[in-house]
Each structure stands twice: as C-alpha cells, then as structure tokens.
Amino acid sequence: MILVFTTAVIALFSSIVWYVTSPLFEGESTVPLGINQGDLDRKKQVLLRQIKELEMDHHIGNISDEDFDGSRHTLKQEISEIIAELKKVS
Amino acid sequence: MTPVLGSISLSLGLGLAAISIFLFSVFLQKADYRFFVGGWRAAVLVSALSILATFLLLNELLASNFDIRYVAHYTSLETPTIYKVTALWAGQSGSLLFWLFILSVYTLIVLFKYRNSYTALMPWVIIVLVIVQAFFLILVNFVENPFSPTVADFVVANGNGLNPLLQNLTMAIHPPTLYLGYVGFTIPFAFAIAALITKDTGSVWIRSIRRWTLIAWLFQSAGVILGGWWAYQELGWGGYWAWDPVENASFMPWLTGTAFLHSIIIQEKKGMLKTWNMILILLTFTLCIFGTFLTRSGVMSSVHSFAVSDLGPVFLGFIVLILVVCISLILVRLPILKSEKRIESFTSRESGFLFNNVIFIVICFAVFWGTIFPVLSEAVRGEKITVGAPFFNQVNVPIGLLLLLFTGIGPLLAWRRTSNQAFVRNFTLPILTGLIVFIACFILGIRNTTLVSFPLVGFVLTAILTEFQRGIRSRTSRFNESIFVALKTLISKNRSRYGGYIVHLGIVFMFIGFSGNAFDSELEFALKKGEVKEFDGYNFELVSIQTVERPNHMAWIAALNVWNIQHQLVTRLFPEKRVYFHRDPNPDKRQPHSELDIHTTLNKDIYSIFSGIDTDQQIAYLKIMINPLVWWVWFGGYVLVFGTMISLWPAKD
Numbered sequence: 001m002i003l004v005f006t007t008a009v010i011a012l013f014s015s016i017v018w019y020v021t022s023p024l025f026e027g028e029s030t031v032p033l034g035i036n037q038g039d040l041d042r043k044k045q046v047l048l049r050q051i052k053e054l055e056m057d058h059h060i061g062n063i064s065d066e067d068f069d070g071s072r073h074t075l076k077q078e079i080s081e082i083i084a085e086l087k088k089v090s
Numbered sequence: 091m092t093p094v095l096g097s098i099s100l101s102l103g104l105g106l107a108a109i110s111i112f113l114f115s116v117f118l119q120k121a122d123y124r125f126f127v128g129g130w131r132a133a134v135l136v137s138a139l140s141i142l143a144t145f146l147l148l149n150e151l152l153a154s155n156f157d158i159r160y161v162a163h164y165t166s167l168e169t170p171t172i173y174k175v176t177a178l179w180a181g182q183s184g185s186l187l188f189w190l191f192i193l194s195v196y197t198l199i200v201l202f203k204y205r206n207s208y209t210a211l212m213p214w215v216i217i218v219l220v221i222v223q224a225f226f227l228i229l230v231n232f233v234e235n236p237f238s239p240t241v242a243d244f245v246v247a248n249g250n251g252l253n254p255l256l257q258n259l260t261m262a263i264h265p266p267t268l269y270l271g272y273v274g275f276t277i278p279f280a281f282a283i284a285a286l287i288t289k290d291t292g293s294v295w296i297r298s299i300r301r302w303t304l305i306a307w308l309f310q311s312a313g314v315i316l317g318g319w320w321a322y323q324e325l326g327w328g329g330y331w332a333w334d335p336v337e338n339a340s341f342m343p344w345l346t347g348t349a350f351l352h353s354i355i356i357q358e359k360k361g362m363l364k365t366w367n368m369i370l371i372l373l374t375f376t377l378c379i380f381g382t383f384l385t386r387s388g389v390m391s392s393v394h395s396f397a398v399s400d401l402g403p404v405f406l407g408f409i410v411l412i413l414v415v416c417i418s419l420i421l422v423r424l425p426i427l428k429s430e431k432r433i434e435s436f437t438s439r440e441s442g443f444l445f446n447n448v449i450f451i452v453i454c455f456a457v458f459w460g461t462i463f464p465v466l467s468e469a470v471r472g473e474k475i476t477v478g479a480p481f482f483n484q485v486n487v488p489i490g491l492l493l494l495l496f497t498g499i500g501p502l503l504a505w506r507r508t509s510n511q512a513f514v515r516n517f518t519l520p521i522l523t524g525l526i527v528f529i530a531c532f533i534l535g536i537r538n539t540t541l542v543s544f545p546l547v548g549f550v551l552t553a554i555l556t557e558f559q560r561g562i563r564s565r566t567s568r569f570n571e572s573i574f575v576a577l578k579t580l581i582s583k584n585r586s587r588y589g590g591y592i593v594h595l596g597i598v599f600m601f602i603g604f605s606g607n608a609f610d611s612e613l614e615f616a617l618k619k620g621e622v623k624e625f626d627g628y629n630f631e632l633v634s635i636q637t638v639e640r641p642n643h644m645a646w647i648a649a650l651n652v653w654n655i656q657h658q659l660v661t662r663l664f665p666e667k668r669v670y671f672h673r674d675p676n677p678d679k680r681q682p683h684s685e686l687d688i689h690t691t692l693n694k695d696i697y698s699i700f701s702g703i704d705t706d707q708q709i710a711y712l713k714i715m716i717n718p719l720v721w722w723v724w725f726g727g728y729v730l731v732f733g734t735m736i737s738l739w740p741a742k743d
Contacts, residue, residue, distance in 0.1 A: 023127035059564045
C-alpha cells in the first residue's frame with residue numbers, strides 16, 4: 001500500500017514538474033499577436049458603451065448639450081485612434 | 091493516506107506559488123513568453139492543489155476520520171451530514187483552507203478568462219493573486235494545518251461535535267457567502283496593484299474590474315444580511331445587528347466597497363478621483379484581511395468567537411505589508427493619478443457622488459474606531475473599555491440618514507452642473523412627497539427618529555421612481571414604445587444603471603425596516619399550562635410543553651396560542667429549549683440552547699423565546715418581543731440582491 005502511494009506521489013510530482021517546465025523548452029518566446037488585438041478590441045467596446053451611456057444621459061436631461069457634444073467628440077476620437085491601431089496590428 | 095495527501099498538496103501548492111512568482115519575474119525582465127506560460131501553469135496548479143486539499147478535508151469530515159484533530163474537534167458521529175460539511179469553515183484551520191479554496195476558484199476563473207487579454211496587467215495580477223494564496227498556504231502549512239493528527243494515547247471513538255449555535259441552516263450559507271465577498275475583493279485589488287505598477291491607470295482597468303467588484307459586493311451584501319438573519323433567528327436577543335466586532339468587520343469592507351462602486355463611475359465618465367479609487371479598493375481589500383484577522387484571531391470578544399488562536403501577529407504582519415506596499419505605490423504614482431477634470435459645481439452629480447463617498451468613509455471610520463477602541467484602550471491604559479451599540483447607533487444613525495438623503499439627491503443631479511430649471515423640475519415632487527410623509531407622521535404622533543427617516547424614505551422612493559419615469563418617457567417619445575416595453579428595454583439596455591437604482595430601492599426598504607426599531611417592545615414572564623398572559627394587544631396562552639429527543643439534542647417544545655384582542659387566533663408558536671450533547675455523561679459538556687419561533691407579517695414580528703423551564707412544576711419561562719417592520723429588512727435584502735444581479739447580467743453588445 002505504501003509503495004503504491006509513494007509511486008503515485010512521485011508520478012504526481014513528476015507530472016507537475018513536466019507541466020510547469022515543458023513550455024520553457026518549446027513554444028513561442030514572443031507574445032502572440034492576437035493577445036494585443038484582444039486588448040484593443042476590449043478598449044473599443046468600453047468606449048462604445050461609454051458613448052451609449054452618454055447618449056442615454058443626454059436624452060433624459062442629465063447632461064447639457066454642450067457637455068454632450070464635447071464628451072462624445074473626445075470618446076469618438078479615442079475610438080478612431082484604437083481603430084487605427086487595430087488596423088496596424090492586423 | 092488521505093491526510094498525508096492533503097498535507098502534500100498544501101506543501102506542493104506553496105512551492106509552486108514560489109515557482110510561479112519566480113517565472114513571472116523572469117518573464118517581466120526578459121519578455122520571453124515561455125516564462126509567462128510556465129508561470130501561468132504553476133499558478134493553475136497552486137489553485138488546483140488547494141482545491142484538492144479542501145476536498146480531501148471535506149472527505150475526512152464526512153467519513154468522521156477522528157484521527158485528524160480538526161475532524162475530532164468540530165464533528166461527532168451524531169453530527170448531521172449537512173453540518174459535517176459546514177464544519178469545514180467552523181474552525182480555525184478549516185476556515186483558512188476554505189478562504190484559500192475560494193481564492194483558488196476565483197484565481198482559476200481569472201487565469202482562464204483573461205489568459206489572452208490584458209497583456210500588460212495580467213502578469214502582475216497573477217503575481218498578486220499568487221502572493222495572497224501563498225500567504226494562506228503558509229498559514230495552513232506551518233501555523234494551522236487542517237490535516238494535523240489527533241494527539242491522544244487512545245483511539246478516539248467520537249468527536250466533540252459542532253457548536254449548537256452553528257447548527258442552523260443559515261449558518262450553512264452565511265459564512266461561505268461572506269467569504270465569497272471577502273475573498274472576491276482580492277481580484278479588483280490585484281488589478282489595482284497591476285494598474286499602479288504598469289501605470290495603466292485609465293478607465294479600462296476600472297471597467298475590467300467593475301463586474302468583479304460587483305460580484306464581491308453582491309456576496310458581501312448577501313453575507314452581511316444573512317448574518318443579520320442568523321443572529322435574528324438564532325441568538326435570541328430579538329435584533330439582527332448588535333455592532334459586534336465581527337459584524338463590524340464584515341460591514342467595513344462593504345462600506346468602502348460601496349463607495350468604490352460609486353466613485354468608479356466618476357472615473358469612467360469624467361476621469362476624476364483616480365487616486366481616491368485606488369485608495370478605496372486597496373482599503374477594501376485590507377479591511378477584508380482585517381475582517382478575517384478579527385474573526386480568526388480571537389483578539390476581540392464576540393458572539394463569533396468560535397475560534398481563538400495565535401494567528402494575530404501573522405495576520406497583522408500581512409496587513410502591515412499590504413499597507414506599506416499600497417501606500418508606497420500610490421505615492422510613487424501620484425503624478426499619473428491626477429484627475430483629468432475638476433468638479434465645477436456644488437449641484438452636480440459628481441459632487442453628489444463625492445458627498446456620498448465621504449459619508450461612507452465617515453461611517454467606516456466611526457465603525458473602525460468603535461471596533462478597535464477596546465483593544466487600544468487595553469494596550470495603552472491597561473483597562474478594556476467596551477464600546478457598545480449605543481455609541482455606534484448615536485454616531486451612525488444620523489450619518490446613515492444623511493446617506494439615505496444622498497441616495498435620493500444623487501440621481502436627480504445632472505453631470506457637471508444642474509441648471510436652476512432642472513433643479514426645480516427634478517426636486518419638486520420628491521420634496522413634496524417627503525413633506526407630506528413628515529406631516530402625516532407628525533399628525534400620527536410620531537416623535538422619534540422615524541419622524542426623519544420616514545419622510546426621507548418618501549423623498550428617496552419618489553426620486554428613484556422619478557428617474558425611472560424620466561427614462562421611460564424618453565423611450566416612449568423617441569421610439570413610440572408602450573410604457574411596459576419602454577421599462578423593460580430601459581432596464582435591459584442600461585442594466586448597470588437601473589440595476590443600481592433597484593439596489594437603491596432595496597436600501598430604502600431596509601431603512602423602513604431599521605426605522606421599526608424605534609417601536610420595539612418586549613416582556614418576560616412565566617406561564618403554566620393553560621395560563622394566559624396579555625401583552626401589546628395580544629394574549630399568549632401556553633397550550634402544552636412536549637419533550638422530544640433528536641439525534642444530537644433533546645428539546646422541550648412550548649406550544650403557544652397567540653390571540654388578538656378580538657379573540658381571534660393569530661398564530662401558534664413553538665419555541666424550543668434544547669440541550670445539545672445531552673447523552674454525554676459529563677454534565678459540563680451539555681449545552682443548553684433556545685430555539686426561537688417567529689410569526690412574521692409585513693408590519694410586525696411576534697418573536698418568542700423559550701428561555702427556561704421548571705420541569706417539576708411544568709412552568710415555561712418565556713420572552714416575547716414585538717418587532718415592527720423587520721420583514722422590510724429582509725425584503726430590502728432580496729431587492730438589493732435582485733438589483734445587483736440585473737447590474738451584473740451581461741449586456742448584449
């Protein structure tokens with residue numbers, strides 16, 4: 001029983017060592033491109049949602065016309081920059 | 091073999107935590123993605139092994155393996171299966187392992203969900219999470235190992251059993267819920283630290299942790315409310331909140347977490363309060379660790395003192411480390427945490443949010459001070475000065491009412507500044523409602539705090555409903571929708587905002603319940619079978635006293651008929667007097683316990699306690715309390731949870 005248990009523990013330990021160290025000897029050393037794209041997409045989604053909320057605030061009178069125009073312009077500009085970056089990455 | 095495997099899992103987990111941190115450090119220096127993958131895999135294993143260890147301990151609890159000290163201490167052969175499961179978090183080492191278990195589950199979700207995103211933040215996020223895991227792994231490996239063997243010269247045939255106060259179904263839900271809240275704040279904390287280190291302190295990290303913060307806040311809120319429910323159902327003093335140190339410990343991170351959830355809206359929309367937000371989330375996490383320290387160290391006398399140990403210095407050391415790291419990071423990053431805009435008007439939504447934040451922090455400070463004062467006074471002057479409920483109520487009731495007022499004012503204010511025209515338009519109806527309620531209360535002869543709280547409730551309810559009405563009107567005019575469709579679309583397309591308003595409704599309902607405290611009444615009396623006692627418009631008749639023996643206790647059950655003044659039967663109550671471990675030959679080990687019975691209606695609770703019995707004379711010693719409006723506290727809790735879930739529900743892109 002003890003022998004089986006010891007063997008099982010050694011097998012577990014070896015599997016752990018292999019699982020953690022194997023990527024160090026194979027695979028890509030640079031960050032995959034898709035990851036950066038994902039970040040930019042996420043930022044774009046956040047900004048689009050902010051524009052939607054801004055429009056909602058404007059419609060129910062929680063923000064003045066002047067503020068609305070200014071904030072929407074800034075957000076749209078940020079989105080344009082991200083789209084430009086996304087184009088560069090892809 | 092299982093205990094050995096459990097200990098090995100915990101040791102391996104700690105080793106892998108160190109390896110994970112090392113591999114991520116190499117990745118950050120060399121920018122070699124292979125080290126990221128290695129570190130990520132090690133972090134996955136830390137969590138997996140911690141989860142495995144928890145299930146191994148659970149297995150031993152269910153199997154009643156009394157060779158493990160923890161199992162022998164917190165369960166017995168008579169303990170019902172459900173309470174063998176809850177024994178996992180009943181004691182010191184088990185609850186620390188449970189903390190680690192929940193953190194590991196959260197960490198696994200983060201690891202898999204964000205594996206391919208937040209490239210700059212993720213290494214630091216994982217490092218912080220693994221460091222917190224490592225802290226708890228150190229505790230369960232070296233200070234309080236849940237797999238420690240029972241030390242005895244004989245075979246332990248049966249265990250001590252679980253504290254009767256913990257043998258309650260709410261106790262099966264309350265601690266895990268609260269832990270899910272406490273531990274959940276580790277995720278936004280990790281993102282905050284990562285944002286500070288990587289200088290990415292804009293609105294994107296705030297957006298990424300908003301849902302995590304809401305999840306933690308939801309569980310923290312539900313945990314606090316369930317704690318109140320448990321105290322009300324189980325402790326037998328007729329209340330749900332006693333300002334006990336451990337209750338306060340769960341309330342403080344809730345306060346700062348709530349403040350954070352409000353102030354991040356300002357950062358998202360206006361780029362303001364960046365430093366403040368950092369302070370709030372770091373403070374919230376620190377208070378979560380402080381709460382665990384208070385619960386687990388036994389430094390405070392509390393109804394929650396189920397475990398006393400020498401963990402205190404280790405926890406204090408960790409808290410100091412967190413504070414030093416956080417304060418240093420914030421100081422170093424102050425230049426990039428400057429606000430992009432300034433608050434321009436006193437009557438703006440921004441200032442409304444700021445006031446609300448200040449109130450939350452003032453309440454938190456008052457609670458913190460009252461909680462630690464007895465310990466400080468003992469350390470400095472050698473005498474322990476108790477700070478009781480009167481102090482907390484005196485300080486927090488007026489501030490709480492101010493907070494309620496701002497719950498109503500906030501949504502009525504416009505961003506940047508509110509024009510005079512908008513001010514009159516938005517405030518007229520809520521103020522009128524508040525005034526009408528005030529006059530009605532005054533005419534009815536109410537002269538206590540409810541003379542302020544009820545009008546405020548009227549004001550805030552109207553303010554929130556007005557906000558819904560404005561949203562519906564906007565949709566009906568723009569899209570020609572019916573009122574019902576407009577309301578449904580309004581909420582589903584703006585879940586975050588309108589879910590938040592529903593949460594505010596829940597808070598208002600809870601304040602209605604809190605106000606009922608001013609009208610509480612109680613009476614203690616003795617009754618013989620067939621006798622009747624009149625109290626507060628009711629007649630209480632003792633019908634019988636029955637003796638019942640159950641697997642883990644024996645009970646005397648009093649059957650009480652409750653009649654109103656029109657001689658109509660209102661309800662039958664069955665409060666119990668129990669004795670746990672009644673078969674134990676040592677009388678000192680037998681534990682008496684009063685199991686309450688409560689008749690609940692919308693406007694009042696009839697709360698009955700069977701506090702003692704004279705078995706020879708068949709006399710029952712009873713305590714009856716009439717607690718008005720308590721139902722609204724629990725109803726408000728449901729509404730709060732419902733609103734938070736609406737906010738959390740993912741919106742369609």
